[in-house]
Structures are given as structure tokens and as C-alpha cells.
Amino acid sequence: MQESPKTSTGKFVFGPVPSRRLGRSLGLDIVPRKVCTLDCVYCQVGRTTDLTVRRGDFVPVAAVLAEVAAALGRGPRPDYVTISGSGEPTLNVRLGEIVAGLRKITDVPVAIITNGTLLGEPDVRRDCAGADLVVPSLDAGDEATYQRINRPTRGLTLAALVDGLTAFRQEFAGQYWLEVFVVAGVNDSPQQVAKMRTLIERINPDRVQVNTATRPTAEAEVGAVPAVRLAEIARELGPRAEVIADFKAQTASGATEISDEAVLALVARHPAPAEEIAAALGAKLEQVARTLAALDAAGQIKSSRRGGKTYYEVM
Numbered sequence: 286m287q288e289s290p291k292t293s294t295g296k297f298v299f300g301p302v303p304s305r306r307l308g309r310s311l312g313l314d315i316v317p318r319k320v321c322t323l324d325c326v327y328c329q330v331g332r333t334t335d336l337t338v339r340r341g342d343f344v345p346v347a348a349v350l351a352e353v354a355a356a357l358g359r360g361p362r363p364d365y366v367t368i369s370g371s372g373e374p375t376l377n378v379r380l381g382e383i384v385a386g387l388r389k390i391t392d393v394p395v396a397i398i399t400n401g402t403l404l405g406e407p408d409v410r411r412d413c414a415g416a417d418l419v420v421p422s423l424d425a426g427d428e429a430t431y432q433r434i435n436r437p438t439r440g441l442t443l444a445a446l447v448d449g450l451t452a453f454r455q456e457f458a459g460q461y462w463l464e465v466f467v468v469a470g471v472n473d474s475p476q477q478v479a480k481m482r483t484l485i486e487r488i489n490p491d492r493v494q495v496n497t498a499t500r501p502t503a504e505a506e507v508g509a510v511p512a513v514r515l516a517e518i519a520r521e522l523g524p525r526a527e528v529i530a531d532f533k534a535q536t537a538s539g540a541t542e543i544s545d546e547a548v549l550a551l552v553a554r555h556p557a558p559a560e561e562i563a564a565a566l567g568a569k570l571e572q573v574a575r576t577l578a579a580l581d582a583a584g585q586i587k588s589s590r591r592g593g594k595t596y597y598e599v600m
């Protein structure tokens with residue numbers, strides 16, 4: 286197996302991957318799969334195995350920063366270093382230290398993608414404050430829908446989530462983009478959207494980004510909301526809301542060699558079609574297709590169809 290010259294395949298760093306909202310994003314995974322405060326029905330990483338609100342010391346900070354520095358040294362320069370991955374990143378008690386460490390080694394903007402459930406805690410707000418961009422989530426307008434779509438750790442409520450999201454907005458000077466993930470038949474009705482709008486007006490984010498299930502999810506029956514309804518929902522959510530457009534594949538550089546690890550690292554966090562993997566790795570589509578076929582034959586990945594495309598993910 287060969288190390289790709291174009292791609293970071295470390296323990297903590299993945300990509301750069303194409304991101305619908307962040308362009309070329311160098312991912313940083315600082316929580317083990319799948320440690321999370323929620324067990325969302327639409328999760329692309331699968332079911333939560335450790336449902337918890339307890340923060341932990343999951344990764345050696347120096348090793349994480351060394352991997353980022355090495356990845357940045359290899360290029361290409363990403364648009365963001367994005368802390369997200371296969372669990373909830375604010376569960377990492379060293380998040381603030383990691384953000385501060387990134388600031389010392391690069392001027393690439395730092396983004397944190399979080400479900401927002403721990404933003405009610407001052408320590409977590411402090412840890413996130415050093416980022417340039419924070420993208421939290423709100424997927425429900427009432428408690429019953431919150432429980433149904435996000436399946437939180439016992440004791441977490443929608444009211445507490447909204448309080449935390451609002452408190453962070455009041456303190457945070459960077460960009461604050463709120464993601465709203467809609468699932469057909471669960472939170473896409475005009476009534477539910479109107480309730481979410483009321484909460485969003487209180488939270489006051491810079492942007493609201495409407496997303497839906499275009500990739501394989503934790504629960505197979507989770508349905509994507511059609512594009513026409515998505516556009517209506519964005520209008521109903523107010524002037525700052527937009528539908529996150531599908532990522533347009535970036536031009537591949539045409540590298541002919543990619544490693545199995547590079548492909549596995551990508552699809553472990555982010556089920557993706559072959560074209561998207563090729564764009565992310567700067568590789569030729571035929572080479573990616575050959576690697577996927579070999580990994581499939583070896584039982585290391587599986588594929589499923591969604592929206593007319595074939596997505597690959599780890600077994």
C-alpha cells in the first residue's frame with residue numbers, strides 16, 4: 286500500500302475533502318468513532334456507540350498538531366482546517382488547546398462543526414471562541430421532534446440546546462453558521478419550520494444552511510427532502526437561510542497513485558461516490574474506481590445507492 290503524495294491519511298487528519306460549505310477542507314478528527322451527545326437518525330457515520338455528555342482526553346495534542354503541520358506542508362493549501370469527524374468534537378476536553386495550537390502553526394482559518402449541545406457550558410464556549418467559524422446545528426422546533434430526530438443523551442433538551450446556542454452567539458466574534466438538517470416527514474412541515482424560525486431569530490446566526498440526506502444515513506429509511514421543498518424551507522426560515530448546494534467536484538490533478546488508507550480514511554468519515562473521492566484526493570477516477578473495487582472485494586468497504594449515485598463507506 287502506497288502513501289499518496291496528495292493526501293493526508295493520518296490517524297487524526299483526513300483530506301483535504303470537498304465540503305459543500307467550506308470548499309477544500311482539511312479534516313481533523315479529535316473524538317473516537319462514535320462518541321457523541323446525540324444519535325441523529327440522519328448521521329452519516331452510523332449509530333452512536335457511546336452516547337454521553339462527559340468530556341474526555343481522547344487524543345495526544347502534540348501528535349495531532351504534528352500531523353496537521355505535515356499535511357499542510359504536503360499541500361495543497363486548504364480553505365479551512367475543520368475540526369469535526371466521527372463524533373462530537375466539543376466532547377474533547379483539549380479542544381481549546383488544539384485550536385490555540387493550530388493558530389501557532391498556520392494562518393489557514395479554523396472551523397468547528399458541532400451539534401451545539403455542549404455550548405451551554407462556559408468551558409466549551411471558551412474552547413470554541415478561538416475558531417474563525419463555528420457551525421452548530423438545530424434540527425427541531427419542539428421537544429418531541431428533537432427527541433425523534435436527534436435522539437439525545439438522557440437529560441438533554443431542546444430548550445437547553447437553544448439556550449447554549451444563544452449564549453455562544455452573544456459571546457462569539459467569528460462567523461456563526463447554523464445548519465438545519467431536514468428529513469422528509471419528520472421536520473419538513475410548514476408548522477415545524479415556523480417553530481424553528483422562531484428559535485433561529487432568537488439565536489441570531491450569520492447564516493442558516495439547509496441540508497438534507499443525500500448520503501447513506503444511520504437509519505436507512507431517512508428520506509431526503511426534494512429540492513423544491515428545500516428551497517421553500519429556506520425561504521420560510523428567513524432571509525439568512527440558503528440551501529447548501531451540492532458540491533461541484535474540483536478538478537482532479539490527475540495523480541495516478543492513491544493509497545488504500547487514503548480512500549478508507551475518507552469514506553470512514555464521509556460516505557462518498559467515486560467522483561467525489563477522486564476530486565478530494567486529486568486522483569484520476571479510473572484509479573479510484575480500481576482501488577474501490579479492490580477494497581470492496583477485500584470486504585473493507587460496502588456500497589449503497591442514494592439519489593441515483595453509488596456511495597462507498599466502510600464495513
Ligand code: SF4
Pocket residue numbers: 321322323324325327328329330333371372373400
Ligand atoms: S450527525 Fe453529528 S451530532 Fe448527530 S449523531 Fe452524527 S456525529 Fe453526532
